Amino acid sequence: LALTWDLGLEADVTRQTLAHIPPHAVMAADHPLAGRTGLLLRDLADQPLILADQGLSISHMRALFARAGLAPIVAHRAANLDLLRSLAANGLGVGLSYTNPAARLSQDGRALVTRPITDAGAEAIVLARLTESPPTRGTETLARLLPDLIAPPAFPDKASQT
Numbered sequence: 001l002a003l004t005w006d007l008g009l010e011a012d013v014t015r016q017t018l019a020h021i022p023p024h025a026v027m028a029a030d031h032p033l034a035g036r037t038g039l040l041l042r043d044l045a046d047q048p049l050i051l052a053d054q055g056l057s058i059s060h061m062r063a064l065f066a067r068a069g070l071a072p073i074v075a076h077r078a079a080n081l082d083l084l085r086s087l088a089a090n091g092l093g094v095g096l097s098y099t100n101p102a103a104r105l106s107q108d109g110r111a112l113v114t115r116p117i118t119d120a121g122a123e124a125i126v127l128a129r130l131t132e133s134p135p136t137r138g139t140e141t142l143a144r145l146l147p148d149l150i151a152p153p154a155f156p157d158k159a160s161q162t
Contacts, residue, residue, distance in 0.1 A: 001139055003146070005098065006124040008056050014131045016143050019150045020122035023064070026050075026088040026095035029104075029111035033094070038118040041068045048075030048093035050084050061096050064120045082107050098123055125150055 006015055025039050033039060033047075041064060049072050051058045058077065065072040075093045078084035081101075088095040089106035100114050127143050129135065135143070 001142070002128045004126060004128055006126045006128075007060060009126075009128060012131050013128045015124075015126040015128050017124045017126050018147045019125050021098050021100075021125055022116045022118065022122045023061070023096055023098050023120050024100045024114040024116055026085055026097055026112060026114050028089050028091045029113050031091070031094070031113075033115065034113045036115060039115050040119045041065055041070055041117060044094055044096075044117070045070040045072060048073055050076040050078055050087045050093045050095040052081065052084055052097060053077035053079055064117075068119070085112060086110070088112055098125075 003018075006017070009015065025033070025044060027034055033043060036043075045065065049061075051061050051074055058074070062072060062074075076087055078087060078095070081097060081099055084095040084097060085101075086106040086108055087093060089108070089110035089112040096117075097114075104112060106112055127139075127146060129139065
């Protein structure tokens with residue numbers, strides 16, 4: 001049983017979609033784009049980007065831009081989400097992530113904001129299991145409880161409320 005994004009899963013995996021989440025741009029609170037409530041891929045095409053160097057993430061993010069006829073500028077690759085957020089909060093570029101934690105400070109205490117990328121679609125987060133493994137009572141309970149816990153976040157930043 002896994003809680004994961006529906007990217008690159010094999011055909012023998014049964015999926016239950018829990019939510020569809022758009023990608024987010026992660027940036028320093030004083031970044032010129034931070035005052036907007038949402039961004040388009042073209043808004044980000046000329047920005048130095050910070051991408052997660054994990055699994056399918058880089059190729060997936062590049063493909064989002066390619067489908068829009070854009071070529072992203074990848075400035076940094078981050079080994080994990082905390083590093084991506086810290087690089088962005090310190091003004092080294094704009095991070096791209098589907099994961100959008102409620103915390104609005106990086107690990108080193110710098111303020112950051114996230115903005116949804118509104119024209120990039122949304123990816124499914126799924127509860128996945130091998131099809132040959134029948135669901136258990138615990139699996140069924142998780143499948144019933146998780147959608148309410150994973151619903152797209154409602155953590156508006158102060159900048160987007162003005």
